[in-house]
Amino acid sequence: QVQLVESGGGLVQAGDSLTLSCAASGRIFRHVVGWFRQAPGKEREFVGGITWGGTQSFYADSVKGRFTISKDGAKNTVYLQMNNLKPDDTAVYYCAAGLISTAASRGRGYTDWGQGTQVTVSS
Numbered sequence: 001q002v003q004l005v006e007s008g009g010g011l012v013q014a015g016d017s018l019t020l021s022c023a024a025s026g027r028i029f030r031h032v033v034g035w036f037r038q039a040p041g042k043e044r045e046f047v048g049g050i051t052w053g054g055t056q057s058f059y060a061d062s063v064k065g066r067f068t069i070s071k072d073g074a075k076n077t078v079y080l081q082m083n084n085l086k087p088d089d090t091a092v093y094y095c096a097a098g099l100i101s102t103a104a105s106r107g108r109g110y111t112d113w114g115q116g117t118q119v120t121v122s123s
Contacts, residue, residue, distance in 0.1 A: 006117040017083045019080065020079065024076050035048055039088075050069045067083070085121045089121050
């Protein structure tokens with residue numbers, strides 16, 4: 001089982017940047033760590049992910065070019081850097097872990113979840 005703790009959320013203005021962190025612990029080896037978000041009244045949306053080895057990352061079309069996912073192996077932490085934020089990016093952001101698979105790159109197969117961190121973008 002993998003334990004995940006997100007941090008870094010907050011209130012920002014449109015156009016600002018914000019970086020979220022996801023600290024991972026436990027038996028994490030052949031995993032993917034993904035980022036998801038859920039806005040009020042909307043379904044959870046897959047944002048993107050990165051393999052635990054850090055060799056491959058993937059993104060949803062809605063954030064491609066604005067968001068970057070990276071990993072610091074020494075800190076066992078995955079980051080979600082968000083640039084040029086928009087009010088539509090307002091949501092609770094979650095990180096999650098799942099075994100490496102083709103489905104993981106499409107946001108499926110994630111079994112361990114963090115508690116989430118709120119990101120609010122004002123216009």
